[in-house]
Amino acid sequence: MQTFLLSGKNLVGIDIGLSAVKIAALDGKNGSYSLSKYIQINLPEGAIIEDEIQKPEDITAAIVEAANQAGISPLVCCLGISGPNTVARKLQLAGGDAEEIEDQVLWEAEQYLPFDIEDSTVDYHLVGENEGGGVDVIVAAAKKDVIVNFKELIEEAGGVVKIADLGIIAVTNVFELVMGDKLNDPEKSYLILDMGAQTTYFIIYKGGMIVFTKEMNVGGVMITEEIQRQMGVNYNEAEDLKITGDENGNLPEEILEIIDDVVETFFSEIKKTIDFYISSTSDESLVSCLVTGGSALIPGILEGLEALLGVDVSVLNPFDAISYKEKNFSEEEINQIAYQGVQVLGLAMRKN
């Protein structure tokens, strides 16, 4: 995995999530980007489970379809990876020259990686010097298998993977782009939540860097599955009922009850994680929470989070920092990208 920005051609971002394959291309660089392409192709039920590929043919077909619709050929991309076989973590190291830092990263990584370092790819990004005279780094690690398996899918679809990056890092890159100078105050910490279909990224950002992350196994598909179970409908019907409601576009009472129940589970997981973070770091400086992901559209979620966290909660809008031509995207598309596209936009910020 390559971490440092080298100047070169813009890569196409590709994000294979539980609900869809998404690709995005940006023009521009150095904090001034404009959206040139975005395509999202929905996947059938259960195409991936965590980071295990269950329906490779469907995913490959979706990648081919996305590339065709975008008119991108060949697909030279930055691939997002996530799941239990990946780790993003801040480390405080003694410092030294590049080789010494690398040794320290590998030594430290070996202590905490939940998988064998021999079977993994480890990379790091130097954030800067810390108060103790050492250096802070963000380490990104992933089991080689995961990268290889996803890479094969892209290759099967005629594409080439130039960089693999962690989804959590891609989302954080968009957060940094959107927040800009507001992040200069080192005493303020922010919670970023990317609430997807199967996973919710929980990221604490403070003093110019990621300081804590967790991938929580909660997401919108839990609601979909409960609708399927209680109402005897299939996956697509349940997704429709959840998102568009009945023929008048209203969410029936039964659906609202299911949503409320599942959202309680989300909130208790988030509460547990934030309490763990606060008790282990004594950080009391959380100033706001930024949310993204399709499940941030669940009715009442922002208000509920605000009550839970006691801080301002708002939607992380990538279009505060990324421009687009109105003639190329409908309002509906822009809305969808604003919620569901943050990770893939972050991947598309990478250059070859």
Ligand SMILES: Nc1ncnc2c1ncn2[C@@H]1O[C@H](COP(=O)(O)OP(=O)(O)OP(=O)(O)O)[C@@H](O)[C@H]1O
């Ligand atoms: N208007 C809406 N109301 C409620 N839920 C919604 C709405 N729109 C989308 N969703 C839900 O958002 C989820 C998809 O969001 P997203 O695209 O962020 O997930 P993903 O990236 O595919 O999943 P993951 O990252 O977990 O693999 C689905 O569960 C979908 O049902």
Ligand SMILES: [Mg+2]
């Ligand atoms: Mg996602």
